[in-house]
Amino acid sequence: MLAKSLRDNRRALAWWTIGISAFMAVYLSVFATVRQEPETYGTMAMNKFPGPLRDLMGGLTDFVSGAGYLQSVVYQLFVPMLFIVCATLLANRAIAQPEESGTLELVVTLPVDRRRLVLERFAALALALLAVAVVTLAVAWTISVAVDMGVPFDRILAAHTGVYLLGLLFGTVALTVGAATGRKMVASAVVGVWVVAGYVVVTIGRSVDAIAWLKWVSPFHYYADGRPLYEGLPVGDYLVLLGATAVLALTAVLAFDRRDVGV
Amino acid sequence: MTAVVQAEGLTKYYGRRRGLEDLTLDIQPGEIFGYLGPNGAGKTTTLRLLLDVIRPTRGLVRVLGGDPREPGVRSRIGYLPGELALEGRERAGEYLRFLGRIRGGVPASRIDELAERFEADLSVQMRKLSKGNKQKIGLIQAFMHEPEFLILDEPTGGLDPLVQQEFLALLREVRKSGRTVLMSSHVLAEVENVSDRVGIVRDGRLVAVEDVAALREKAVRRIELHFDAPVPAADFQGLPGVRDLRVEGAGVRCTIDGRPDALIKAAARHTVVHIVSAEPDLEEIFLTYYSDEEQHSARQESA
Missing domain, CATH: 3.40.50.300 (P-loop containing nucleotide triphosphate hydrolases)
Structure with missing residues (x-):
């Protein structure tokens, strides 16, 4: 069952890995130019984005150092978002999409316990994302060495682990909503709203007192606020992401086990 | 078992x-x-x-x-x-x-x-x-x-x-x-x-x-009998299971529910030259069930 899910997704996985790697390759290779003219690019980056937008990009205060550049263009917004979208699409293929297309009906009549079915599909999601994460980590590390960024491997590993956990968490949100409702659109919408709101809260919203407390329910808080690229692995924060994922996965199992399929 | x-x-x-x-x-x-x-x-x-x-x-x-x-x-x-x-x-x-x-x-x-x-x-x-x-x-x-x-x-x-x-x-x-x-x-x-x-x-x-x-036994069966001479309608009226009886000169047409025995015995008193019996159509019985049910629920609604 697990192997089959992975096999069915191999084409999508390959394309996502290539896509994310290509994105990083293009942006990171520009770093050589940025470093040659730090003033120009530093101010350019500051001027290009007006205040709130700059907040949205993580501040952009440090655009020209290796770690700063890496954080701004790779780990702040774009690569986490790519991972989240990839995870959501993969997660939808676990329950909601096959339920809507009707292929799940035969699968639930197979001699496999429903709880095991959901767990295996969750495991397939975790492994598939891990594969994308491992390959893209290798690419990120290789390029950062090639353009001489001066960021140690353990920091890149720490940031990349965070991206993986963040993607897995939102993927599991999609899986759980899909397992509970059987609706792909509902699952994607929940992820979309939570991602946008969660991201805004920890960037622009951080200076607005009225909503600042909401950061505790934003997964991005546990990813970026520990500044993994600067300060290494934020163990506590990552354990929160992992714990939330486990709770969601368990919810998915229980929700799917008590539900009518395909009605 | x-x-x-x-x-x-x-x-x-x-x-x-x-x-x-x-x-x-x-x-x-x-x-x-x-x-x-x-x-x-x-x-x-x-x-x-x-x-x-x-x-x-x-x-x-x-x-x-x-x-x-x-x-x-x-x-x-x-x-x-x-x-x-x-x-x-x-x-x-x-x-x-x-x-x-x-x-x-x-x-x-x-x-x-x-x-x-x-x-x-x-x-x-x-x-x-x-x-x-x-x-x-x-x-x-x-x-x-x-x-x-x-x-x-x-x-x-x-x-x-x-x-x-x-x-x-x-x-x-x-x-x-x-x-x-x-x-x-x-x-x-x-x-x-x-x-x-x-x-x-x-x-x-x-x-x-x-x-x-x-179900087959219950089947409504159409039967046509042809005789060598006109037959009196009275010989076929009131036979058990026989419905929709039409006697026209030397021909008798009817539908029967279940066994054709009574009809055959009545016909045997005359000289039969030709007999047509359509295979029972279970589809028809099926529809009969449905229309019965419909009439039943219609009665309930009007009551």
Whole structure:
């Protein structure tokens, strides 16, 4: 069952890995130019984005150092978002999409316990994302060495682990909503709203007192606020992401086990 | 012997919409049971309840002596969904082998043998299969692990006549080996030749369960008798089971319910030159059930 899910997704996985790697390759290779003219690019980056937008990009205060550049263009917004979208699409293929297309009906009549079915599909999601994460980590590390960024491997590993956990968490949100409702659109919408709101809260919203407390329910808080690229692995924060994922996965199992399929 | 299907007061509501109401039914081992009704009557709801795809609102259901929630029970069932969805780039043969593995192993020779009988091409990607070819793959996966109990939802839909014949032959083999089949259809003609019993479901309720043999006996039969000379109408009036009598000179036309015995004995007093008897049309009986039910509910509404 697990192997089959992975096999069915191999084409999508390959394309996502290539896509994310290509994105990083293009942006990171520009770093050589940025470093040659730090003033120009530093101010350019500051001027290009007006205040709130700059907040949205993580501040952009440090655009020209290796770690700063890496954080701004790779780990702040774009690569986490790519991972989240990839995870959501993969997660939808676990329950909601096959339920809507009707292929799940035969699968639930197979001699496999429903709880095991959901767990295996969750495991397939975790492994598939891990594969994308491992390959893209290798690419990120290789390029950062090639353009001489001066960021140690353990920091890149720490940031990349965070991206993986963040993607897995939102993927599991999609899986759980899909397992509970059987609706792909509902699952994607929940992820979309939570991602946008969660991201805004920890960037622009951080200076607005009225909503600042909401950061505790934003997964991005546990990813970026520990500044993994600067300060290494934020163990506590990552354990929160992992714990939330486990709770969601368990919810998915229980929700799917008590539900009518395909009605 | 435990019944293959035991349902007691089985009821399913989808929110407030009724799917199935108070179904009580036993299906015995070795039986082929035809489950009839128009679209939306509750056939698929019943079959899905037997496979734990959906859960009953009320009532009890046991399949092969156990709860269909148990994977072990489901491994002994072969199921063909009413709307079989097969998609993706995966080849049909690969998918069948995967299903076989999950069900505890099906020899490749068995899959090939069935594919040959149905003339199914297993090397085609599933998304490229036509409706009829999908149905063939569906039948292969339902039969391939030689399950004790087959649940087939509209099995002949989309099949060409030759493949339908092959399917009916396969059903007879299944019956010969003492296994049990529950198949749904909205056309009686499709199931009457292979079924031992038929159940008729309408608006979520099982309105009748009949032996096919008994149903035939009940069949309304049209009979025409021709005599060598005009016959008195009085000789044929008031015979048991004779309806719609028309006597015109030397010809007598009527329909009979059940046995033609009385009519034949009355006719025997004259010289019969020609007799026409149409095969009983079970479809007609089926419709009679329905119109009775309709009149019944109409009476209730007007009361």
